[in-house]
Amino acid sequence: MRSCLFALAAACAAVLLSGTAPAATTLTVGKAVANATPMEPVNLGQEFGIFQKVGLDLKISDFTGGSKMIQAMAAGSIDIGIADGTGMAFTAKGAPIMAICEAEAKMYPTGVAVPWDSPAKSLDDLKGKRIGVSSAGSFTDFLATQLALQRGWGPDGVTKVAVGNGIDTAISGFRTHVIDADMFPTADIFEMEEKQQGRLLAVAADFLPPTAAGAIFATNTMIATHPDAVRAFVAGWLDTIRYMREHKDQSVAAMSRLTGLSTFAMGKDYDLVVPSMSNDCRFDAASLANLKQMFVAQKFLATAPDMAKLYTDAFMPK
Numbered sequence: 001m002r003s004c005l006f007a008l009a010a011a012c013a014a015v016l017l018s019g020t021a022p023a024a025t026t027l028t029v030g031k032a033v034a035n036a037t038p039m040e041p042v043n044l045g046q047e048f049g050i051f052q053k054v055g056l057d058l059k060i061s062d063f064t065g066g067s068k069m070i071q072a073m074a075a076g077s078i079d080i081g082i083a084d085g086t087g088m089a090f091t092a093k094g095a096p097i098m099a100i101c102e103a104e105a106k107m108y109p110t111g112v113a114v115p116w117d118s119p120a121k122s123l124d125d126l127k128g129k130r131i132g133v134s135s136a137g138s139f140t141d142f143l144a145t146q147l148a149l150q151r152g153w154g155p156d157g158v159t160k161v162a163v164g165n166g167i168d169t170a171i172s173g174f175r176t177h178v179i180d181a182d183m184f185p186t187a188d189i190f191e192m193e194e195k196q197q198g199r200l201l202a203v204a205a206d207f208l209p210p211t212a213a214g215a216i217f218a219t220n221t222m223i224a225t226h227p228d229a230v231r232a233f234v235a236g237w238l239d240t241i242r243y244m245r246e247h248k249d250q251s252v253a254a255m256s257r258l259t260g261l262s263t264f265a266m267g268k269d270y271d272l273v274v275p276s277m278s279n280d281c282r283f284d285a286a287s288l289a290n291l292k293q294m295f296v297a298q299k300f301l302a303t304a305p306d307m308a309k310l311y312t313d314a315f316m317p318k
Contacts, residue, residue: 024057025229027222030069032083034062035259037187037266037273038104038214039082044254045240054232054239064165066139070217073097079222080233085212085291086139088310089300096220099311101234101281103214107204108273110143110213111186115174116196120181123151123202131158132173132182134165140183142298143204150207171197186272190265203272211294212287214277218315227315234281234315241277244270281316 031039045051046058063069066083070090073081074097081087081097088099112131114120120129126147133140141160148157161179163169167188173179174197181201192198205213216237218230244251248270255266288307295301 024052024055025226025232026057026059027079027229027233028059028061028077029080029233030061030063030072030078030082032063032066032069032081032087033185035187035261036109036185037255037269038109038277040255040258041237041240041244041277042082043258044244044251045236047254048240048243048250050240050243051233051236054236056229056232056236070095070097073217073219076219076221079219079226080230081217083215083217084139085215085287086294086300087215087217088212088291088307089295089305091217091310092295092301092305097217098220098223099212099215099283100218100223100230100315101216101237102212102278102283102287102311103216103237103281104273104277105210105213105284105287106276107143107208107211107213108276109186109269110140110183111189111203112147112201113170113182113184113189113192113198114180114201116192116199118180118199118201120201123147123207126181126201127151127153127157129158129180130161130178132163132170132179132184133160134183135162136160140165143183143208147207167191174198187259187261187265187269190268191261193268194262194264209290210284210287211290212283216281223312231315235317238279238281238317241274241279244274282313283311 029042042060051058066087069081069083070087072078074095091097120126131144133144144158144160145155148155163173170182170184189198189200222230252263252267252270256263292304292307296304
């Protein structure tokens with residue numbers, strides 16, 4: 001008996017001395033688009049070791065749109081998704097996902113670009129002009145419509161031209177005068193500015209009210225079976241936002257490597273976007289009210305949903 005106790009004590013001591021830590025929980029995380037600053041904290045948190053500190057190992061995938069990412073979540077290949085608040089319309093339609101964080105209320109990361117030598121000085125100068133959007137029915141198409149409505153021009157106050165979502169096609173459209181402006185990520189617009197190919201006329205937040213511009217979703221399966229992992233993700237996300245605010249140069253350099261855009265462009269986008277990101281993930285009442293109206297106005301849904309059923313605050317910090 002004594003020899004058995006000595007053996008057990010020795011085994012326990014060996015485990016303690018080895019410093020073996022519990023295995024990290026692996027989460028598959030999707031980003032609706034690759035190079036949007038509000039979505040980069042997931043990459044930076046992984047690179048800086050912040051998610052590892054909360055016991056997570058992230059496997060990150062980029063998508064070419066929120067609907068494709070949500071399809072992957074519904075199929076079970078993505079646990080956590082980062083998109084914008086319009087994703088809650090999919091929950092209302094039955095997608096097995098739930099919004100768990102409002103990462104940003106206002107739409108700062110998307111702006112209106114005009115050619116470098118454009119005579120346009122304000123949004124009012126775009127009345128009746130041709131505005132590039134990625135495709136009919138896309139989010140940028142919605143933004144162009146909202147611009148016309150918000151300025152009082154009516155739904156036909158601008159002409160929308162589908163030009164895709166590549167920076168090269170936007171610049172080509174400028175050069176050939178196919179379009180007078182384009183709805184584009186602000187980081188890409190700042191890259192245009194550095195090369196004197198285009199410039200930022202206004203950000204979408206100037207004409208679009210709060211609409212949960214950044215939102216994080218989790219699958220219902222993940223919420224039910226691994227709630228602690230979901231809670232850890234939210235905590236790691238918020239820790240990353242704090243770290244980014246305290247370490248601008250390191251964050252800008254990392255974002256530049258990640259996106260392939262210059263540190264000039266990412267520095268300007270950092271100054272525009274990072275200060276507006278949420279400190280606590282809580283859902284803004286104005287965002288929820290505006291989304292509710294938007295879902296019906298844009299025919300995402302036939303009737304206004306009960307917004308309380310589309311998100312949860314169960315994973316927010318105490």
